Amino acid sequence: MKTIEAVIERSLDGMYSVYCRREIFSGAGETIEQAKKDMLAQMDFYRETAKEEGFKYPAWLDDEYVIIYDIDAISLMNYYVSLGYFSLSGIEKMTGISQKQLWTYLNGTKPRKAQSDRIVSGIRKVCNDLNGIFA
Numbered sequence: 001m002k003t004i005e006a007v008i009e010r011s012l013d014g015m016y017s018v019y020c021r022r023e024i025f026s027g028a029g030e031t032i033e034q035a036k037k038d039m040l041a042q043m044d045f046y047r048e049t050a051k052e053e054g055f056k057y058p059a060w061l062d063d064e065y066v067i068i069y070d071i072d073a074i075s076l077m078n079y080y081v082s083l084g085y086f087s088l089s090g091i092e093k094m095t096g097i098s099q100k101q102l103w104t105y106l107n108g109t110k111p112r113k114a115q116s117d118r119i120v121s122g123i124r125k126v127c128n129d130l131n132g133i134f135a
Contacts, residue, residue: 002060004067006039008032010075018069023058032079036069073119074105081106094122 005021016035019026025046027039043061050057080086088099088106095102095118105111111119 002063002065004065006036006067006069008035008069008071008075010078016075016079020067032071036067073116073123074111076123077102077119078106091119091122094126095119096122 004023006018006025007021008016008018010016015028015030016032017026017028018032018035018039020039025039025043027035027037027042029035029038047057047061049055077086077091081088081091088102091097091102092099097115097118101115105115105119
C-alpha cells in the first residue's frame, strides 16, 4: 500500500490548503476537512480523466493508499480555537504557555521551534489521554 505525505497549512486569508510532498495533488477549503476532501476529489478527477483520455497516471491511484497528514502547531491550534473546541485558557493548561503569548501566535507571530513543540506535545497529551479512555 502506498503512503502519501501531505501538508496542511492555514493561509493568511483563513483558508486551509493541503498539498502532497512528493505528488502533484492539492486541495483547498474553509476547513481542514474541506481541504482534504477537495484534494481527494482532485485525485479522483485526475485518475478518471487520465483513463478517459488514455493518459498515463500513477498506478497507485487504482490501488489502496493511505495519506499521512502533517500540520504546523499554529494552524492546528487556530483551527480548533476557531471551532470553539479549544480555548486559549485550555491550551495554556495543556502547554504551560501564557494565553497572551498564544494569542500573539494566533495573530501572526511565529513561535520558536521549542514553543511549537510544546504546543504539539500538549495537544498530543490530551489526544493520548482521550484515546486511552475511549479505546
